[in-house]
Amino acid sequence: MPLTISSRACDIGFQRKVREISGQNFGKCYQCGTCSGSCPMGEHLNALPRQLMALLQLGHRERLDNANTPWICASCHACAVRCPRGIDIPRVMEAMRQVQLRDNVDKVDLSKLTPEQLAEMPQIALVSGFRKMTS
Ligand code: SF4
Numbered sequence: 001m002p003l004t005i006s007s008r009a010c011d012i013g014f015q016r017k018v019r020e021i022s023g024q025n026f027g028k029c030y031q032c033g034t035c036s037g038s039c040p041m042g043e044h045l046n047a048l049p050r051q052l053m054a055l056l057q058l059g060h061r062e063r064l065d066n067a068n069t070p071w072i073c074a075s076c077h078a079c080a081v082r083c084p085r086g087i088d089i090p091r092v093m094e095a096m097r098q099v100q101l102r103d104n105v106d107k108v109d110l111s112k113l114t115p116e117q118l119a120e121m122p123q124i125a126l127v128s129g130f131r132k133m134t135s
């Protein structure tokens with residue numbers, strides 16, 4: 001999908017907040033793709049970690065808001081241990097979640113789960129889902 005770069009699409013404030021919360025300088029990313037190749041969740045992501053870093057460098061809020069990457073990231077650290085630039089990518093994912101959750105964006109809705117799903121779902125999955133995905 002082509003990427004439109006404009007002052008409307010790019011939000012430097014969002015970029016700054018993610019940098020501050022994560023403590024990571026994603027500007028150092030040189031797009032080698034090692035993180036994307038290491039990610040066990042890659043097939044489920046609509047923006048691979050390498051692409052997310054590029055979008056963050058641009059501050060492309062429009063595309064970042066639509067990226068499922070921070071929500072699906074399993075925080076396994078496979079990307080972080082291999083990044084030649086030493087970027088702690090899971091920390092960046094966590095910061096992106098924090099910024100969006102502070103805007104009262106909830107990514108799970110308990111009321112949409114059926115009683116059968118609730119009965120079958122491990123309690124720990126429910127608790128971790130709520131901690132990770134609700135504001
Ligand atoms: S591994 Fe590091 S330098 Fe390479 S694309 Fe990923 S974040 Fe960028």
Ligand code: SF4
Pocket residue numbers: 035038039040041042049072073074075076077078079080089090093
């Ligand atoms: S920490 Fe997240 S982005 Fe990095 S490899 Fe694991 S699942 Fe993928």
